[in-house]
Amino acid sequence: GAVVSQHPSRVICKSGTSVKIECRSLDFQATTMFWYRQFPKKSLMLMATSNEGSKATYEQGVEKDKFLINHASLTLSTLTVTSAHPEDSSFYICSALWGGGSYNEQFFGPGTRLTVL
């Protein structure tokens, strides 16, 4: 199956700093990627849809100036958490839409654990 990677897998930062998380589709091109966050013992919540070459579409309640998304190439989307605060601590997961089959399957990255002190 298709592989999606995320980097870093874990990051600890001080309050007020910005953190960038990368999501890469390793063996396929993805015009659409998605970013989710997951709190402990909760389900994944979609944050935004990232489209290559255009602005991301954010879900209701997600601050676009807080969570900057850039999808500059067909294999890379980045999520930057700006001026991170402890309440931004969460598990961030990306997925990439693969259109190679009869159905556009979605493949998930392994996630990035962000801890803001």
Added chain:
Amino acid sequence: SQKIEQNSEALNIQEGKTATLTCNYTNYSPAYLQWYRQDPGRGPVFLLLIRENEKEKRKERLKVTFDTTLKQSLFHITASQPADSATYLCAPLEGGTSYGKLTFGQGTILTVHP
């Protein structure tokens, strides 16, 4: 508003038995419904997809049913093994402009005891 409910937060069964997980949805008209497995600290892994015009889908020890009248999907794992222990998530998927956007249920934590 749209809602996805998965039965019981946790399900405990004995090895060898069949695990049955339920996913109910309201205010959705999904063209597809997907099931994922998620292990702690990992991203979800796709298991099965069933289309609205399919009543049942099988893959090895997994079986999914989809009843659009009841607005329900059942996910079965037969001959369960301790390695099947994980959180299972359902995600109805609508077509059209929402294509690709997944909304997950809260998940059911399955524990298979040896």
